[in-house]
Amino acid sequence: MKIVFITGLSFLMSLFSYLKPAQPQETAIPLCHTTDSPGNDMSAMAADPAFQRLHEAPLPFTYMGAGEMIKFSTPDGQSANGFLLKAKKPSNKWLLVYQEWWGLNDNIKQQSETFYNDLKDVNVLAVDMYDGKVATEPSEAGKLMQGASKDRLMSIQKGAIAYAGPKAEFASVGWCFGGMLSLQSAMLEGKQAKGCVMYYGRPEQDVEKLKTLNTDVLGFFGSQDKGITPESVKTFEENMAKAGEKVTVKMYDAGHGFANPSNPVYNKEAAADAYKLALAYLKDKLKA
Template sequence: MLKISLYISIILFSFLGYYFAHDMPTKSGEEITICHTGPSEMIAFLDDPQFIAFHPAPREFDFEAMGTMVSFPAADGKDAAGYLIKAKEPSIQWLFVYQEWWGLNDNIKEEAEKFYNDLGGKVNVLALDMYDGKVTSNPQEAGTFMRGTNEKRLENIVLAAKSFAGPEAKIANVGWCFGGAWSLKSALLLGHQNVGSIIYYGMPIREVDQLIYLNSDVLGLFATEEYISKTVIEEFALAMEAAGKELNYKIFDAVHGFANPSNARHDKEATKEAYGMALSYLQKKFR
């Protein structure tokens, strides 16, 4: 009974959200805008010291880059950038990798390289720079960077990467935390070119009227936490079901950020299992 009630509430909320966002004019004739779930929703957590405490400063480690930084034009007139590892042979298969709130640091580049190697070097891997060059290991500064993001600029970065990959590109997405949320947002922005999305403990979009446009299923790899909570994840699952989309997910008995090897709270066993699920998912997408 509780599940049915929650299911009905999600559909009703989504319908009302769509109605007020698109069909209700103000007296001046302008459209009302509403807050949506997903990436921007996480900004509300930045004033909570406990959320900050979930993100201890990453440990330093040795890293030798095999890829290169590239730039490409965006619609707003400002170039976007990313860390690119090109496939060994020409390929229309791409994996977009999305950073944690620290920025495009060595950990994300290393994760990009790991996926590249384990996919046999057959997929172009591009880790997008969502902060336009800003990187930090300080939690407070990371929160400032995340708070200072502009949603339209972030969308332009994703769309610029889409153009860079080309109109024939088949693109999957993966990201962690801030980037986990953007993995799903990217999947929506990519339209028919999207072939998959992996969310590592990121805040998911839960509007049915948006999720119906997904061109793929989704893999969710979540942590045990109170922010991107079990309730939020179950709402997401019901919204995906209502949208007619497939979601496979697991809530690991581990803290937020468990899959980051440079995190002091890194959980090796959970990381191994989650990565195995992620790799298997991508191998099927890039078969």
């Protein structure tokens, strides 16, 4: 009877375990505030399906404007690509443009030309961070961003900075993945850095790294962004203060990717306001 009782009890416990409601799964998107990821600082986010769902496939667009593709050497012994709009007059003023996670697509080229036309007498270089690869679907973009090694990304950025030359004065701008890269670029530019604009990119949270900045930062973020959350932006502001650096943040009632006209969640009013502020900032920093 004892054996039967134990067996029956075991059966009931197993049955209870089977019938017990499943616990809800964590759906938060990782913020990647550390740099422990094997690839780049946003690689964990890129692999997360929830983060991928924040990016709908871009609407079809073909760029028909000015500019040319160029190649430049990188410190790792390779070469990299860029889309260059050269100033009509000789100029040491440079705007480095950093792509979204899709890659250097026609939308980025269009945006580069817009800055070029409005800034005047500034060289605009959109840097190809994926070595020629461009994604059109979120899952594909996630793989490209996740697979972009931190060392290669830095080497491409250093190559672009060297291409402009030691007398160049830099400002940078980028969106999403490129927003993070714009901030990293400003740190790599050293004393040549004059300005930095980042749109909803992952902020650097290491105070010691932020201390290396030689420029202030202008950041645009969305209060509805579930990837780069308002909480992470607040932490960034606090860390910039600890580093003795200045950051100006404008928070819009919008979601991730609100400034991309090829994005179905494009917010025209927020994008227009952000661009107006960015342009005024860049003109002041580059004295354009």
